[in-house]
Amino acid sequence: MSNTTKTMALVTGGSRGIGAAISETLGKKGFHVLVNYVSNEAKAQEVVKKITDAGGSAEAMKFDVSNEEQIVKAMEEIAKKGMPLEVLVNNAGISEDSLILRMKKESLDRTLQTNLVSAILLSREAVKLMMKNRNGSIIQISSVVGEMGNAGQVAYAAAKAGMLGLTKSLAKEVASRKVRVNAVTPGYIETDMTNELNETQKNAISQNIPLGCLGSANDVAQLVSFLAGPESKYITGQIIGVNGGLYI
Numbered sequence: 219m220s221n222t223t224k225t226m227a228l229v230t231g232g233s234r235g236i237g238a239a240i241s242e243t244l245g246k247k248g249f250h251v252l253v254n255y256v257s258n259e260a261k262a263q264e265v266v267k268k269i270t271d272a273g274g275s276a277e278a279m280k281f282d283v284s285n286e287e288q289i290v291k292a293m294e295e296i297a298k299k300g301m302p303l304e305v306l307v308n309n310a311g312i313s314e315d316s317l318i319l320r321m322k323k324e325s326l327d328r329t330l331q332t333n334l335v336s337a338i339l340l341s342r343e344a345v346k347l348m349m350k351n352r353n354g355s356i357i358q359i360s361s362v363v364g365e366m367g368n369a370g371q372v373a374y375a376a377a378k379a380g381m382l383g384l385t386k387s388l389a390k391e392v393a394s395r396k397v398r399v400n401a402v403t404p405g406y407i408e409t410d411m412t413n414e415l416n417e418t419q420k421n422a423i424s425q426n427i428p429l430g431c432l433g434s435a436n437d438v439a440q441l442v443s444f445l446a447g448p449e450s451k452y453i454t455g456q457i458i459g460v461n462g463g464l465y466i
């Protein structure tokens with residue numbers, strides 16, 4: 219972040235899991251963190267409290283990333299806060315697994331809307347602010363599944379792979395205005411999303427991971443923190459894995 223003014227970082231889905239760890243890390247880095255959530259206000263407030271208890275500043279912000287009107291309204295509010303928006307982390311996501319033969323159109327729409335269309339629309343609104351400031355870092359939280367595919371996750375994988383195309387194209391569009399765009403592809407990370415797996419499934423998965431275990435939300439947050447700040451000022455359009463070697 220810049221040395222003079224406090225700048226803001228918006229983390230979508232900041233109330234739980236990977237997003238909560240990212241929010242806390244960016245809070246420690248000195249950003250005013252906007253912790254977005256859609257339903258879980260108590261969890262979002264817990265994250266805000268952890269950041270403020272650690273001496274940082276943050277606030278919770280409710281909006282549904284799958285709703286364009288709510289995105290635009292939220293960005294208008296952000297623009298009025300009197301601090302530059304320096305970082306956007308498109309982290310909010312859902313996974314609704316099913317084999318393609320059983321896939322319902324509503325589930326497909328929801329998956330693409332929440333994971334991919336949201337990231338494109340939020341990026342569109344954020345670059346309007348960041349281009350004016352000639353400074354910004356957008357980080358897309360994609361998935362290893364978008365790189366290597368996974369049976370039963372056609373819609374999720376398509377959305378996550380779409381985020382990689384978004385990253386590369388947008389990086390080319392906005393680099394001249396000093397806005398950087400990168401993607402992080404987590405492997406299997408211990409969160410509510412992977413808690414749906416039982417111990418037997420987790421052990422089976424771990425056997426295929428060269429580093430031999432699932433990752434933590436903090437493992438992802440450390441990379442996001444690096445990509446958010448000036449340490450990574452010459453890095454844009456890149457896809458970086460945090461996957462224990464699962465996909466090399």
Ligand SMILES: NC(=O)c1ccc[n+]([C@@H]2O[C@H](COP(=O)([O-])OP(=O)(O)OC[C@H]3O[C@@H](n4cnc5c(N)ncnc54)[C@H](OP(=O)(O)O)[C@@H]3O)[C@@H](O)[C@H]2O)c1
Binds near residue numbers: 256257312403
């Ligand atoms: N966990 C993994 O192994 C893994 C691996 C690869 C990639 N990822 C990706 O990493 C990201 C975070 O995953 P996670 O495991 O931390 O997920 P999680 O624990 O299930 O948390 C999901 C977060 O997204 C928010 N969210 C969901 N739908 C939303 C919406 N429509 N609008 C706004 N916020 C919404 C939730 O808010 P509420 O609390 O209000 O519900 C929550 O904060 C996702 O994009 C996921 O695809 C995860």
